[in-house]
Amino acid sequence: MFDELRDLYQEVIFDHNRNPRNFRVMENPDREVEGFNPLCGDKLTLFLKIKDGMIEDASFQGSGCAISTASVSLMTEIIKGKTIEEAEEIFEMFHKMTTGEDGEIDLDAIGKLAVLAGVREYPARVKCATLAWHTLDAALKNKEKSISTE
Amino acid sequence: MSFDVEKIRADFPILRQEIRNRPLVYLDNAATCQKPQVVIDSIVKMYSHDYANVHRGVHTLSERATAAFEGAREKVKAFINAQSHKEIIFVRGATEGINLVAQTFGKANLKAGDEILITGMEHHSNIVPWQMLCEETGAKLKVAPINLQGELIIEQFMALLTEKTRLVSVAHMSNALGTVNPVKEIISAAHEKGIKVLLDGAQAIPHMEVNVQELDCDFYVFSGHKLYAPSGIGVLYGKQELLEAMPPYQGGGDMIRKVTFEETEYNVVPYKFEAGTPSIADTVALGAALDYLSEIGMAEIAAYEAELLSYATEKAKKIKGLKIIGEAAQKGAILSFVLEKIHPHDIGTMLDSLGIAVRAGHHCAMPVMDFFQVPATARASFAMYNTKQEIDTLMTGINQLIEVFG
Numbered sequence: 001m002f003d004e005l006r007d008l009y010q011e012v013i014f015d016h017n018r019n020p021r022n023f024r025v026m027e028n029p030d031r032e033v034e035g036f037n038p039l040c041g042d043k044l045t046l047f048l049k050i051k052d053g054m055i056e057d058a059s060f061q062g063s064g065c066a067i068s069t070a071s072v073s074l075m076t077e078i079i080k081g082k083t084i085e086e087a088e089e090i091f092e093m094f095h096k097m098t099t100g101e102d103g104e105i106d107l108d109a110i111g112k113l114a115v116l117a118g119v120r121e122y123p124a125r126v127k128c129a130t131l132a133w134h135t136l137d138a139a140l141k142n143k144e145k146s147i148s149t150e
Numbered sequence: 151m152s153f154d155v156e157k158i159r160a161d162f163p164i165l166r167q168e169i170r171n172r173p174l175v176y177l178d179n180a181a182t183c184q185k186p187q188v189v190i191d192s193i194v195k196m197y198s199h200d201y202a203n204v205h206r207g208v209h210t211l212s213e214r215a216t217a218a219f220e221g222a223r224e225k226v227k228a229f230i231n232a233q234s235h236k237e238i239i240f241v242r243g244a245t246e247g248i249n250l251v252a253q254t255f256g257k258a259n260l261k262a263g264d265e266i267l268i269t270g271m272e273h274h275s276n277i278v279p280w281q282m283l284c285e286e287t288g289a290k291l292k293v294a295p296i297n298l299q300g301e302l303i304i305e306q307f308m309a310l311l312t313e314k315t316r317l318v319s320v321a322h323m324s325n326a327l328g329t330v331n332p333v334k335e336i337i338s339a340a341h342e343k344g345i346k347v348l349l350d351g352a353q354a355i356p357h358m359e360v361n362v363q364e365l366d367c368d369f370y371v372f373s374g375h376k377l378y379a380p381s382g383i384g385v386l387y388g389k390q391e392l393l394e395a396m397p398p399y400q401g402g403g404d405m406i407r408k409v410t411f412e413e414t415e416y417n418v419v420p421y422k423f424e425a426g427t428p429s430i431a432d433t434v435a436l437g438a439a440l441d442y443l444s445e446i447g448m449a450e451i452a453a454y455e456a457e458l459l460s461y462a463t464e465k466a467k468k469i470k471g472l473k474i475i476g477e478a479a480q481k482g483a484i485l486s487f488v489l490e491k492i493h494p495h496d497i498g499t500m501l502d503s504l505g506i507a508v509r510a511g512h513h514c515a516m517p518v519m520d521f522f523q524v525p526a527t528a529r530a531s532f533a534m535y536n537t538k539q540e541i542d543t544l545m546t547g548i549n550q551l552i553e554v555f556g
Contacts, residue, residue: 002500002503002504002550002551002554004170004503005499005500005503008499009496009500009554014555014556017555018556038512038516039511040493040494040495040510040511040512040526041511041512041516041519041524041525041526042493042495042525043525063493063525064493064525065493065494065495065496066492066493066496067495067496068493069493122499124499125495125499128495
């Protein structure tokens with residue numbers, strides 16, 4: 001049952017979907033950006049605390065599919081304690097991994113996020129995984145208050 | 151003649167295939183439906199034997215193409231029981247039909263302070279063209295609300311029909327909910343106040359008999375691709391006297407009678423609204439689709455689909471955690487639903503892995519999603535070639551994915 005979906009829906013994804021990490025509103029965030037995927041209605045708000053170029057805290061609110069919820073949950077875990085530059089580098093790697101742009105990805109370097117590599121086989125679902133990261137990108141660049149995948 | 155679904159299925163070559171190693175179960179018919187062999191053959195025949203531009207040459211092929219093209223117009227006229235072929239305007243689809251009315255009838259008849267009345271269940275294509283028109287003219291868009299069953303609240307609709315209302319534009323059947331609106335009641339109430347009515351028939355026309363004279367609607371639009379015909383061809387029906395009074399839509403070839411650099415004399419209806427070379431083969435194929443449907447009978451199709459819907463609804467209600475969105479008393483063959491804690495996008499991907507095609511999303515009806523406070527729904531929409539076994543496959547799939555998500 002659903003065998004061929006195992007690459008897309010790994011147990012880690014179900015786990016983060018059931019129990020999303022850092023799922024809370026942040027008091028006095030330094031950055032607060034909304035991400036929206038109009039195709040499926042996924043909405044999330046990302047909160048960041050940034051001090052001296054370092055992401056001290058990250059949290060989110062919103063609703064989405066399992067892929068998008070797991071992606072943002074994993075992201076908040078991973079970027080905490082990273083510098084803005086480091087987070088941008090992970091974003092670049094993640095983007096390449098999910099779009100399959102760059103055949104060879106160092107899956108060790110990307111760590112836990114590798115569980116989301118399966119989306120590249122599902123073009124319609126890539127945006128579910130990347131919404132969180134585009135929202136982060138906008139938050140780090142401090143450009144917009146809200147972004148959309150379309 | 152009794153309805154033979156297996157015979158109908160055999161007419162649709164695309165249905166004979168496996169998706170992800172399972173027999174295809176195609177339940178996304180409200181988005182677009184599949185094409186019977188006669189429609190595919192019609193396109194092949196047109197391009198293999200009869201193709202040339204229409205309304206132009208004196209040569210044989212042009213005459214053949216024109217006869218086939220105008221023959222399709224006659225078939226549309228008969229299919230919806232219009233009074234004259236002059237009332238049948240070929241457009242790209244329902245969306246273009248609505249835009250045409252907004253940009254011609256709308257611009258000519260609406261001014262600041264006037265009102266256009268729609269309902270809370272409209273597709274974006276019956277919202278945005280009116281918003282654009284309102285922006286240009288200063289008219290106001292009014293929205294009659296729906297209830298939690300997904301039905302139009304008729305008393306509130308009637309209260310919004312005022313001396314300021316110039317046009318009512320409503321879905322004959324909702325694409326997101328399946329609701330069939332009480333259009334005859336709406337039309338007669340609007341006409342009592344001298345208000346014109348457009349029906350968006352994109353969803354209704356594949357599922358029921360449509361008789362524009364009996365409905366007495368002023369405009370009716372539909373798309374070919376939801377009616378077993380190719381995409382890129384659709385129809386705007388309009389009462390002749392209205393069409394004749396309307397300014398043209400786009401300028402170009404075919405819509406003119408005489409052109410000089412000083413002035414242009416427009417062609418008569420329907421050609422006045424058909425600038426440029428049309429989608430000739432697709433139009434002829436629309437005619438073939440209508441012949442095919444007429445042979446089966448729209449009343450027979452409607453009866454069979456009603457049976458499918460009630461079977462699916464009954465089965466769906468037995469699934470714990472499943473909520474049907476749209477439970478109107480008058481409903482077409484659409485089952486929109488949400489599952490507790492499982493996002494429609496995940497439902498869509500998981501069902502696809504079982505060979506089942508459903509739509510997951512907002513169905514181009516974001517205000518409907520907002521009303522029901524859901525980001526999206528999963529939607530199984532049925533056509534005359536679907537079977538009860540396919541509905542069983544769908545329900546088994548839903549139960550399995552609920553189990554996997556735990």
